[in-house]
Amino acid sequence: MVILYSMKRPIYVRPLSDAERNTLEAGLPSPDAFTLRRCQILLASADDQNAYQIARNLGCNAQTARNAIHKFNEEGLKEALRRGSKRPHTVHRIFDEKGMEALREMLHRSPREFGKVSSLWTLAMAAEVSFEEGLTKESGYLGKRSGLPWPGWGFAGKEPSIGSPLPIRYMREKTRMAKPA
Numbered sequence: 483m484v485i486l487y488s489m490k491r492p493i494y495v496r497p498l499s500d501a502e503r504n505t506l507e508a509g510l511p512s513p514d515a516f517t518l519r520r521c522q523i524l525l526a527s528a529d530d531q532n533a534y535q536i537a538r539n540l541g542c543n544a545q546t547a548r549n550a551i552h553k554f555n556e557e558g559l560k561e562a563l564r565r566g567s568k569r570p571h572t573v574h575r576i577f578d579e580k581g582m583e584a585l586r587e588m589l590h591r592s593p594r595e596f597g598k599v600s601s602l603w604t605l606a607m608a609a610e611v612s613f614e615e616g617l618t619k620e621s622g623y624l625g626k627r628s629g630l631p632w633p634g635w636g637f638a639g640k641e642p643s644i645g646s647p648l649p650i651r652y653m654r655e656k657t658r659m660a661k662p663a
Contacts, residue, residue: 492532493551495524502559516565523550576618584617
């Protein structure tokens with residue numbers, strides 16, 4: 483049985499001007515890893531290396547090299563060396579309106595009603611119980627991308643618990659003072 487794979491033509495950067503090559507070479511000693519990597523990719527592509535060769539030599543993904551080459555060819559050197567936004571292009575909500583209301587009702591009940599030891603909700607516990615109750619299709623972490631109306635919607639505290647009646651330090655000092663010397 484023979485399987486044929488279709489390969490796209492390798493892409494390369496357009497011919498570099500002297501000013502562009504000087505700018506890229508000046509970026510090689512950069513302390514910023516993003517700038518350094520982009521300069522390495524673009525210079526390697528200018529030296530007739532394809533994305534797979536660049537990826538193997540630099541220890542990155544071939545798609546990373548292709549993205550840098552496309553950015554340079556389409557928008558120029560300045561844009562190719564500019565760091566983009568880290569925000570996702572799309573946010574997939576875990577809950578629809580009906581699911582949000584069901585989650586809200588669940589969180590107004592005690593975790594002990596769902597067989598949990600603690601009386602305080604954590605994000606991990608809420609994710610686990612929402613999966614067990616069929617509110618979500620997969621178990622996981624209810625983070626900021628879950629579609630919950632952040633901030634100030636019940637999870638303002640840090641993980642592992644939402645609140646604590648007495649700090650541990652206070653309890654230790656209270657115990658220490660109660661002992662006779």
